[in-house]
């Protein structure tokens with residue numbers, strides 16, 4: 556995902572990110588691949604702005620909304636557009652979706668059962684590369700051995716006990732979810 560710069564607002568407080576194109580005065584931000592992997596939300600000027608500003612806009616026909624600081628939906632949300640609509644101005648934000656991980660253990664060799672207890676450390680596996688018994692690489696870099704059954708998750712378990720996985724997960728701001736096949 557590329558780094559997205561916030562939109563530059565003009566002297567009246569409006570603006571649109573250069574990656575967004577207008578079509579018949581409509582924008583469909585969700586259709587723009589540039590923002591894929593991000594959640595797009597809109598904040599209404601009417602509901603969000605202080606009353607002095609909304610009165611000025613709706614009652615006094617003052618279209619200067621440059622004093623409005625739209626409330627972002629999350630701390631890491633990026634302002635990508637401020638536009639006038641039939642329902643008054645709206646501010647659009649793009650918020651990066653947290654990367655999803657599965658908590659899984661490395662099972663030992665099942666041939667004799669003697670090493671099944673190796674699977675007590677819970678690693679973080681990128682959700683998109685996880686399936687039951689996968690031999691993907693965990694965040695810490697570990698992966699199941701040649702004779703291992705592979706990584707397996709457990710229903711309801713979302714804790715990560717591998718210290719290196721946990722540290723990386725925190726740095727990435729990732730989210731641990733239950734596996735579909737747990």
Ligand SMILES: [Zn+2]
Pocket residue numbers: 677678679693694695696697717718719720721
């Ligand atoms: Zn790990």
